[in-house]
Amino acid sequence: MKKILVLPAILCCMVYAAKATITLPSIFTDNMVLQQKTDAAIWGRTTGDRVLLKTSWNKKQYSVIPDMYGRWKINVPTPAYGGPYTISMTDGEELTLKNIMIGEVWVCSGQSNMEMPLAGWGRINDYEKEIAAADYPDIRLLQVVHATANTIREEATVANGGWQPCSPKTIADFSSVAYFFAREIYKYKKIPIGLIHTSWGGTIAEAWTSAGTLKTLPDFKDAVSRVEATPEITQAQLQKQVDAWQASLQNKDAGFSQGRYIWTDTGINNAGWRFMGLPCLWEKQGLPEFDGIVWFRKKITIPASWVGKDIRLELGMIDDDDITWFNGEKIGETKGYNKERKYTIPGAQVRAGESVIAVRVFDGSGGGGLYGEPKMLSMVSANGERMSLAGEWSFRPGLNLKDIGSSPQNSLGPNRPSVLYNAMIQPFIQFAIRGAIWYQGESNADRAIQYRELFPAMITDWRAKWGLGNFPFYYAQLANFMKAEEEPKSSAWAELREAQAKTLSLPNTGMATIIDIGNAEDIHPKNKQEVGRRLALLALAKTYGEKMVYSGPMYQSQKIEGNTIRLTLKPNGTLKTGDGKPLAGFAIAGADQVFHWATATIKGDEVLVTSTQVATPVAVRYAWANNPAGANLYNDQGLPATPFRTDDWPAVTAGHK
Numbered sequence: 066m067k068k069i070l071v072l073p074a075i076l077c078c079m080v081y082a083a084k085a086t087i088t089l090p091s092i093f094t095d096n097m098v099l100q101q102k103t104d105a106a107i108w109g110r111t112t113g114d115r116v117l118l119k120t121s122w123n124k125k126q127y128s129v130i131p132d133m134y135g136r137w138k139i140n141v142p143t144p145a146y147g148g149p150y151t152i153s154m155t156d157g158e159e160l161t162l163k164n165i166m167i168g169e170v171w172v173c174s175g176q177s178n179m180e181m182p183l184a185g186w187g188r189i190n191d192y193e194k195e196i197a198a199a200d201y202p203d204i205r206l207l208q209v210v211h212a213t214a215n216t217i218r219e220e221a222t223v224a225n226g227g228w229q230p231c232s233p234k235t236i237a238d239f240s241s242v243a244y245f246f247a248r249e250i251y252k253y254k255k256i257p258i259g260l261i262h263t264s265w266g267g268t269i270a271e272a273w274t275s276a277g278t279l280k281t282l283p284d285f286k287d288a289v290s291r292v293e294a295t296p297e298i299t300q301a302q303l304q305k306q307v308d309a310w311q312a313s314l315q316n317k318d319a320g321f322s323q324g325r326y327i328w329t330d331t332g333i334n335n336a337g338w339r340f341m342g343l344p345c346l347w348e349k350q351g352l353p354e355f356d357g358i359v360w361f362r363k364k365i366t367i368p369a370s371w372v373g374k375d376i377r378l379e380l381g382m383i384d385d386d387d388i389t390w391f392n393g394e395k396i397g398e399t400k401g402y403n404k405e406r407k408y409t410i411p412g413a414q415v416r417a418g419e420s421v422i423a424v425r426v427f428d429g430s431g432g433g434g435l436y437g438e439p440k441m442l443s444m445v446s447a448n449g450e451r452m453s454l455a456g457e458w459s460f461r462p463g464l465n466l467k468d469i470g471s472s473p474q475n476s477l478g479p480n481r482p483s484v485l486y487n488a489m490i491q492p493f494i495q496f497a498i499r500g501a502i503w504y505q506g507e508s509n510a511d512r513a514i515q516y517r518e519l520f521p522a523m524i525t526d527w528r529a530k531w532g533l534g535n536f537p538f539y540y541a542q543l544a545n546f547m548k549a550e551e552e553p554k555s556s557a558w559a560e561l562r563e564a565q566a567k568t569l570s571l572p573n574t575g576m577a578t579i580i581d582i583g584n585a586e587d588i589h590p591k592n593k594q595e596v597g598r599r600l601a602l603l604a605l606a607k608t609y610g611e612k613m614v615y616s617g618p619m620y621q622s623q624k625i626e627g628n629t630i631r632l633t634l635k636p637n638g639t640l641k642t643g644d645g646k647p648l649a650g651f652a653i654a655g656a657d658q659v660f661h662w663a664t665a666t667i668k669g670d671e672v673l674v675t676s677t678q679v680a681t682p683v684a685v686r687y688a689w690a691n692n693p694a695g696a697n698l699y700n701d702q703g704l705p706a707t708p709f710r711t712d713d714w715p716a717v718t719a720g721h722k
Contacts, residue, residue, distance in 0.1 A: 086112040087160050090220055092496055094227025095163045098205045098259025100170045100497035101146045108138035113156030121151045143167050146256045168257030170498045173243035175505035177266030181589055184237040186382050186403035190591045196233050204231040204247045206239050209263035213479050214488035215292050221492035242504055245597025253605055263489045265479050267431060269508045270519050272485040278526040279482050284515055284722050289482040306473035318463040320360050328360050329390040329423045338459040344381055344442050346432035358463035361424045369417045374447040376415055380406035381441030383426055384433050390423040494530045500537030502600050506561050513560035513718040521568045539575040539603040544583030544590050549694035553652035553660035555717040558691040562708050575603035578617050581705045585692050614638050617704035623711045629675040630682050638700030640667045650696025652686045655679045658714055684712035
């Protein structure tokens with residue numbers, strides 16, 4: 066997954082009213098949603114001696130005396146869902162929060178598949194239509210800004226001034242999974258829904274877990290102690306270190322010489338340059354596990370009709386940063402893997418005939434390069450004529466990051482135990498919620514056996530900190546990804562899915578199986594509508610009492626009958642194949658633990674599995690692969706069976722820490 070490197074933001078986290086001496090945490094703004102039928106905590110600071118608070122739904126006034134530091138807190142009973150309401154408070158100067166709804170509040174967290182927005186770098190299926198139709202003013206959005214902290218923080222930074230009603234203007238950059246989850250629930254229940262979106266791409270589960278809980282787990286005890294002992298540095302100190310590192314980065318770039326970038330020139334010698342089909346991540350085309358600087362160049366022919374007029378250069382998404390030139394003249398520079406590149410080439414630089422585009426790409430970790438849909442890579446004339454730039458580009462590495470070392474930001478990055486919990490979860494634990502949804506695991510896949518302990522510990526940790534009992538916690542199992550294997554083999558991703566399935570032993574949890582909607586070439590599958598819908602099915606059935614099927618078939622037990630293994634499943638409906646074809650995705654093994662593809666047939670709530678290559682079978686595995694292409698066991702509600710194995714043989718991730 067993308068390990069995003071950003072500078073820690075030292076930003077103001079309080080919402081101030083013009084004259085009032087009351088200050089509120091960033092979660093309290095106009096348009097917010099409070100959890101219905103609970104004692105909702107409202108808190109803040111004051112310079113006064115007393116805070117009076119009044120709510121419009123019950124007309125009652127509450128009074129509290131702050132402590133010696135000016136901190137105060139009031140618990141206000143909330144009614145059944147409704148609104149809009151106001152909350153007024155004063156300590157001599159009045160502050161009023163408006164357009165407040167009472168409804169259901171859900172925390173939405175995880176890594177990039179939870180973070181993935183409708184538009185921008187996400188570009189989910191039908192994103193333009195989805196954005197245009199996103200007119201749900203009773204769904205409210207709160208976007209938490211990325212931050213890390215080595216110790217607990219009381220405040221978090223939020224984007225856009227706080228809560229926003231969902232509309233085509235506000236939804237484009239919000240979590241698509243969270244939105245589709247809320248939309249599905251709202252269609253059934255018509256209850257206002259508040260979404261607290263606090264996720265970060267490429268992050269590990271232990272970063273979202275409190276230090277106290279991690280210290281009880283031997284694998285993390287020492288690491289979290291080191292984090293706590295690491296002094297926080299100021300923004301200025303960090304910036305000085307980063308500036309020095311970036312200067313070294315530039316000076317060691319092979320495309321930089323004598324104070325200028327030399328690979329931007331139109332007439333350079335291309336000897337030593339290779340070719341790559343764009344768009345793609347370069348790890349898939351000749352640069353495996355490469356982090357650093359890669360230069361790309363492409364020669365194009367400008368039509369005479371374009372001469373002297375501005376041209377829009379569209380490069381789609383670039384992972385992470387780019388500087389772009391046209392005929393040796395710099396036309397744009399952008400930092401950040403999740404920003405679409407659109408640059409203007411001034412008409413004065415546009416001449417007929419051959420021209421050269423040069424793009425210098427820097428990638429700090431994970432995948433790198435120009436990625437996205439081919440149609441995003443193009444030039445557009447002033448008259449709207451489009452020239453595709455997808456296809457073959459020449460490329461040459463400028464610097465391997467191994468030769469210079471990691472950015473100073475890494476010492477303050479997000480993939481350290483407890484640092485995201487401290488900065489992006491802890492500030493909200495006093496705020497009443499209904500539950501949480503979670504989409505994460507890719508970054509822990511190589512430590513899947515460890516995840517069996519870590520993931521339930523994190524869930525239990527959050528529940529203990531919120532103090533609301535075993536609130537609903539629903540999560541997405543990993544989707545299919547990577548090249549499909551021709552023969553059955555061990556899989557770290559399969560073991561991570563197993564760890565996720567085992568976590569269902571915790572009370573009031575649910576798992577959305579999405580093994581059928583991934584993408585072999587893209588770790589960020591575009592069908593986020595179905596991910597959100599399947600998570601919503603869990604909430605609608607288990608939390609809101611709707612009578613509906615919320616899970617696909619699940620393995621229960623096996624019985625060996627000669628050369629056949631009889632599997633009993635909980636079908637949650639009627640077993641069937643999703644594509645009308647014979648069952649696929651099953652493998653069977655004998656005592657030698659060597660798996661072979663098997664023939665499988667449905668018999669009521671059971672599946673019979675056999676293979677001519679295994680005379681005395683012992684175990685069966687289903688959809689047990691990084692990308693179990695062809696696995697097609699479903700129920701009649703269109704929900705896929707959860708991947709499983711009937712054996713407990715040694716795992717490939719055992720012992721990985």
